[in-house]
Amino acid sequence: MSRPSTAFETARHVVSAANAPGTYRVAGETELLRLSLEEQTVPPHLLDESLERAIASWVIARGGRRLNLNERQRSLAPADLDRDPVVPVRRLISIAPSNAEIVGALGAAPLLVGVESSSDYPPEVLGLPRLGPDLAVDMAALAALQPDLVLASLSVPGMERNIAGLDRLGLPLLVLAPQTLDDICGDVLRVGRALRMEAQARQVADAMRATLARLDAQRRGQPPVPVYLEWWPKPMFTPGDRCWSNEMIALAGGVNVFRDRVGQSVEVQPADVAAADPQVIFLSWCGVPTDKLNPRRVATRDGLQNVAAVRAGRVVPIDESLLGRPGPRVIEGIARMAEVIRQARG
Template structure:
């Protein structure tokens, strides 16, 4: 009997990153339900029933799918997990907040579906690319100050894995002390003029699924002297590409940040 035959056969993914990873591993047939916020891969929305939001889920519908495993993320889904556990469902809730923890989650999921070797190979390729990006960034004569905004009202700064990816890509997070705080409410910048004081040279907006509007940011009182505002260095990165702690952030998300940082360095070197 091989490892794949012992793996869960009916998996519900309450967030996007495990769905994307299972598709990359070629194990999408095991998925019987996904989050309604899933956009990666696009085909998942067409092939799989949507059974949850982020903070809520259709428990009866999940139970009807007869899952033998449910993947969730963080304490924010603790109530969903508890409701399913009380119904006898196996639930695995990951709580990855750093780049290293994302890789750990990916390895655990790959092993659970009998794809440990493929998982290791894919992880090694992602790690090698991150190392190459970091090497390019290390050669920059100047590193830009970067403000990454997860939400606009109130202003919320980057979570840990995003802050780490900004660093790998060649930028310096303006609020590194906030990045270590896992909860969004603890990363609120109470006085937006703190951003002005730190004078970021690049601003990334990724407003949790809401479209980033540079014109709205430019209009903030007192923000006109900020270097990024003055120089037009206001860039959107789609939430699905950077705020999901999974493959997307480690590939497309960091690549976008790196490309913008390198463009800035060429103009300001």
């Protein structure tokens, strides 16, 4: 979860985080950029199209869907950042593991010529060139593979750096950043259109929607079980109000105890978890195999010894690939959570 020192680099500017939260410094300049989900302020002489795209990417990666840049407002969508391929896609790169999984579900894995380092599914990606971690993709190595299209992501803060890098290269890109399970189904369709595989994409998306509808019907009438889902332990990160994980937890029969926190991925403290007193805790750390997760260590954190989930022994690791990747396998992730939640009900 460590982040590069450079926040992003545009055609003209190298931007890095300044000392105060939400402030950023442009190399060679004294005036600061001030960025938040509510408003973004940039010295006018620094603002150009590439910097505006980078700031829009920054907002989207944190769950925002509205730009308020120097008091000019407009709505945002990940598709606003797309750059269409100029030829039929024969050489495809994915720089998020969820994107590679969507490609695999469409039967298009043979088109992939490179992936980011944590991509491990479908099996066809295992032998492909690795382009570095998803928060710091090696743009030179990516460009050397001469892709017709890059499938990018803004599902995690920090990924805006990759969008700015692809903009500098001028490469065609498709940007995915879903906030709901239906958005994920929509992303399957978007990828299908870009690859000219619309029929396959409709089949996958329709099957996902049918399964989600069935799961929704099954859980109705049951009181939801309070759940804490942990994406990272230090600092502690969990889904906020703008993340598809809320729906996954709900369809499994639970309720995210931090569903009211603003953002896609939000930081919490042990005291917050203790106050919420979840009955189930799921550990699904980004990029960490489940056999490396030790549920007993949760009880060593200040104030968590008396949390209901800890006392009942319901601190359960689930592979991050099933809970943290917005792709077709979210269905399997819901099923894994539902099994634990049913046991919690007794």
